[in-house]
Every structure is written in C-alpha cells, then in structure tokens.
Amino acid sequence: MAKGSEVSAKSMTTSTVAPDWSNYTDEEILKFRFKDLKLSIAGTEVEERVKQLYAEMEAKGLSFRPQIFLGDEWFSPEGMNAISIPFYLAHSRLKSLEKNLMLDVEGGNAEWFMRLLRHEAGHCFDHCYRFSKRKKWHQVFGSPNEEYQPDTYRPQPYSKSYVKHLDNWYAQAHPDEDFAETFAVWLDPNRDWKKEYGRWPVALGKLEYMQSLAQESVKLKDHSEKGRLPSSVKNLTTTLDKYYQKRRREQxxxxxxxxxxxxxxxxxxxxxxxxxxxxxxxxxxxxxxxxxxxxxxxxxxxxxxxxxxxxxxxxxxxxxxxxxxxxxxxxxxxxxxxxxxxxxxxxxxxxxxxxx
Structure with missing residues (x-):
C-alpha cells in the first residue's frame, strides 16, 4: 500500500489495498485518527480524475501541474501549486460516512468533482505566476484585497459580468473566486466559452484575458511556494469524530x-x-x-x-x-x-x- 497521499504529474502509483476498516460501522470508523486510516490516492477514482485534469491542461498548452493531496476539505493552500481533495473521496466507505453525517458528499460524482478540481486549479494558476499582482488583473477582476466573505456575499443572479460554474453564482464571491471560476470555464473541454458567453461582453472579456494569460504562462517562471502541505491527512492526528463534531458546529x-x-x-x-x-x-x-x-x-x-x-x-x-x-x-x-x-x-x- 502506498504510504503517501500526494500525487504529482511526474509519478502516480497504480495499486492500493482496501484498509481493514472498510467494513466497520460509522461509530467504529469515527474513533480513527486521520493518519491511521493510511489513505492513498493510488488506484482510486481520485487518481483517474487527476489524470483527466492533467490531460485537459496539456490540451490547453499549460505547463504547470498542481500537486494533489488528500486533506480535510477542498482548497488550494495559499501561494502553493497544490490542491487538497477531501479525504472521503478516496474511499467509498468514507463517502458513505460523509453522506450519513453531513447529508451531502461534496464532489461525490464525476461531474461535480471535476468542476471543483478545475476551480482549485484556477487558484493554482495564479499562485504559480502571481497574475493577481498585476494592474491589468485588477482592472479585469477587481482588487484581491477586497474583504473575503464567501458565505455571506450578495450575488446578482442575472448579472452577465461573471461566468457560471459552481453553484450560487460563486464567481461573485470575491475577485479571486471570479478568476478561479473563469479559469475553470476556460479549461473545461465540454464548454464552448466563446459561443456560451458571446453576448456577455464583460464575462467574455475575462475569458479572453484568461486565454492570453495561458499563452503567456508558458514563458513564465513558477513562483509558487514550497513546503509542508497543510491539513494533509497523512499528518493529521485528530480523530474523525472530533473533525465531524467541529464541522457540524460550524455549519x-x-x-x-x-x-x-x-x-x-x-x-x-x-x-x-x-x-x-x-x-x-x-x-x-x-x-x-x-x-x-x-x-x-x-x-x-x-x-x-x-x-x-x-x-x-x-x-x-x-x-x-x-x-x-x-x-x-x-x-x-x-x-x-x-x-x-x-x-x-x-x-x-x-x-x-x-x-x-
């Protein structure tokens, strides 16, 4: 069984063994610490979808590849070319646990998973090349220093200034999210963004700007930060019970x-x-x-x-x-x-x- 939970563009192992807790009850699994689950991306649906992301990026001519690891939620660590995939997506038994306790499994099907993965890759794109520090970026998306309130923003459902990708008009939550959402739409091979947003001049302008950044990025140096991956499950010593108690309180x-x-x-x-x-x-x-x-x-x-x-x-x-x-x-x-x-x-x- 692979010891690490990370996967990069350069290496992916191809097999894994189901942990012996796979047939345990919810109550028994909740007693485990994250690190003791010994989770791996290798041989899972997560690995196949990461490969799909890399293929989509290659088709668009992008040279950067986010490092993927199993964490406690969906996010891209600030400044890093890395994406955390929620641990429960690496095993069907943990997806069942998530469903039982939280009623939903965020990213639980292929389409939803890829939408979230493309979005997080958009954050990585900025982390690598620091486009958000540019004056032009500010003119197109706004200031990244705006107050960030993703849970209480007031969206305008009928606005044609933003792309539509994740639910709840998430591009309107913050300029950083607008950029990530625009990247996700631009990257998606199943969307003809030129046609889809042909009559939305502001949103189309953002997509065209993204196209120009993608072409430029091939010549740019990767400035993303390195270091220990935060909230990687291979290092987390908290139990699943405490984790779910905290999540339920927060939500x-x-x-x-x-x-x-x-x-x-x-x-x-x-x-x-x-x-x-x-x-x-x-x-x-x-x-x-x-x-x-x-x-x-x-x-x-x-x-x-x-x-x-x-x-x-x-x-x-x-x-x-x-x-x-x-x-x-x-x-x-x-x-x-x-x-x-x-x-x-x-x-x-x-x-x-x-x-x-």
Missing part, C-alpha cells in the same frame, strides 16, 4: 426565531383535531427527506444546513402543538416554499430571516 446556523406566526398560518388545524393524526411535527418528520431534497434542489444549499432548520421547525411545531388544517399535498408545498424563502435569504445575507 449549523443559530436560527434567531422560528416564525411562530408563519408556522401557525401553514399549520392552521383546529386544536380539537387528533394530536396524533394531525400533528404538524409528525407530518414534518414523515416528509422531512422530501422537503429537504426539494429545497436543496431549489436553492443549491447544503442538505445539512436545510435539515438542521427543518429539525428545529419540527421541534417548534411540537412545542406549539400545531395541527394540519389542509391537505398533505398543499401543506408540503407551503412548507417547501416557506423554507426556500428562508434559505435564499440565508444565501444572500448569511442569516435565516423571514423577509429579505
């Missing part, structure tokens, strides 16, 4: 109130109705999965975030002893619409509020 928002008046409008059944048969809390629990899926599809927000909100609403419905007063179909539609409004406001402001 669980503090909901200021639960809109009793709105809930009473949706669940307006008379108090004389059977609590067991018409309980709003029981109804929400029965339909929780369908509601979460519907709202996630409508908003592109993480299922975990939505599920946490639904659970709190269930609790409040139970406390208020609310009852169904309409058909289940009508009530499901009203609940989904209500939650979609709350979540969309969360995307714009970082807070769940009744009104934008």
């Amino acid at each position: 669980a928002d503090e909901y200021p109130d639960f809109y009793d008046s709105d809930l009473r409008k949706i669940f307006n059944g008379d108090e004389s109705l059977s609590k067991r048969e018409f309980s709003a809390g029981r109804f929400m629990n029965r339909n929780r999965k369908a509601i979460v899926t519907s709202v996630a599809w409508a908003t592109s927000e993480r299922k975990f975030t939505i599920d946490k909100l639904v659970r709190r609403l269930v609790e409040r419905c139970t406390q208020l002893e609310l009852r169904l007063g309409k058909s289940e179909t009508q009530t499901t539609m009203e609940v989904a619409s209500f939650l979609t409004g709350l979540v969309m406001n969360y995307l714009f402001t970082g807070k769940f509020k009744r009104k934008v």
Whole structure:
C-alpha cells in the first residue's frame, strides 16, 4: 500500500489495498485518527480524475501541474501549486460516512468533482505566476484585497459580468473566486466559452484575458511556494469524530426565531383535531427527506444546513402543538416554499430571516 497521499504529474502509483476498516460501522470508523486510516490516492477514482485534469491542461498548452493531496476539505493552500481533495473521496466507505453525517458528499460524482478540481486549479494558476499582482488583473477582476466573505456575499443572479460554474453564482464571491471560476470555464473541454458567453461582453472579456494569460504562462517562471502541505491527512492526528463534531458546529446556523406566526398560518388545524393524526411535527418528520431534497434542489444549499432548520421547525411545531388544517399535498408545498424563502435569504445575507 502506498504510504503517501500526494500525487504529482511526474509519478502516480497504480495499486492500493482496501484498509481493514472498510467494513466497520460509522461509530467504529469515527474513533480513527486521520493518519491511521493510511489513505492513498493510488488506484482510486481520485487518481483517474487527476489524470483527466492533467490531460485537459496539456490540451490547453499549460505547463504547470498542481500537486494533489488528500486533506480535510477542498482548497488550494495559499501561494502553493497544490490542491487538497477531501479525504472521503478516496474511499467509498468514507463517502458513505460523509453522506450519513453531513447529508451531502461534496464532489461525490464525476461531474461535480471535476468542476471543483478545475476551480482549485484556477487558484493554482495564479499562485504559480502571481497574475493577481498585476494592474491589468485588477482592472479585469477587481482588487484581491477586497474583504473575503464567501458565505455571506450578495450575488446578482442575472448579472452577465461573471461566468457560471459552481453553484450560487460563486464567481461573485470575491475577485479571486471570479478568476478561479473563469479559469475553470476556460479549461473545461465540454464548454464552448466563446459561443456560451458571446453576448456577455464583460464575462467574455475575462475569458479572453484568461486565454492570453495561458499563452503567456508558458514563458513564465513558477513562483509558487514550497513546503509542508497543510491539513494533509497523512499528518493529521485528530480523530474523525472530533473533525465531524467541529464541522457540524460550524455549519449549523443559530436560527434567531422560528416564525411562530408563519408556522401557525401553514399549520392552521383546529386544536380539537387528533394530536396524533394531525400533528404538524409528525407530518414534518414523515416528509422531512422530501422537503429537504426539494429545497436543496431549489436553492443549491447544503442538505445539512436545510435539515438542521427543518429539525428545529419540527421541534417548534411540537412545542406549539400545531395541527394540519389542509391537505398533505398543499401543506408540503407551503412548507417547501416557506423554507426556500428562508434559505435564499440565508444565501444572500448569511442569516435565516423571514423577509429579505
């Protein structure tokens, strides 16, 4: 079994052995420290997709190749020509654990994985050649010194000044993300960006600028930083249990109130109705999965975030002893619409509020 979790353009091992924890329960796996999982990229889907990235870069005439390693999340370390791939993507059992605990697996299918990988490669492109220090870069994308608030930025959904790649109009989060998103669209062999953005002059200008940087980069020296890879799983001594506890705390928002008046409008059944048969809390629990899926599809927000909100609403419905007063179909539609409004406001402001 390969000892390292990194892979570079120059070398990739070709085989791996499934760890003996692959059939353990979630509770048993959570007791492991990251470094003791002995994860490797070799022989996994991750390795094949890294090869795909390198092939796409070669087809575009790019000479740099990001170093890929297994870390605790998707990111490119500041200033480094390296990309961290979440550890759980290296093994199907860990993908299952991630799904069970967080409800979603970010990058869990080939298309999603490649979109994220191209985006992170865009950050590496800048790390290698420091384009963001140029005056022209600032004129095209804005200042990289702008305040960075990727979780609370206010996107303009209909703007034609940005490419569309990752969900939630992520190019609008910050100039650095705009650059990475533009690079990802430019790199994607399945997108004809000249045609796709032909009537979006500002976004097209960014893509054309990216094309010129790519051509120039062949003659440039790589200035990316070297050194120890941060959060590499081969060095992490924390347990998976502590890691997931921390993630769940970070992603669980503090909901200021639960809109009793709105809930009473949706669940307006008379108090004389059977609590067991018409309980709003029981109804929400029965339909929780369908509601979460519907709202996630409508908003592109993480299922975990939505599920946490639904659970709190269930609790409040139970406390208020609310009852169904309409058909289940009508009530499901009203609940989904209500939650979609709350979540969309969360995307714009970082807070769940009744009104934008």
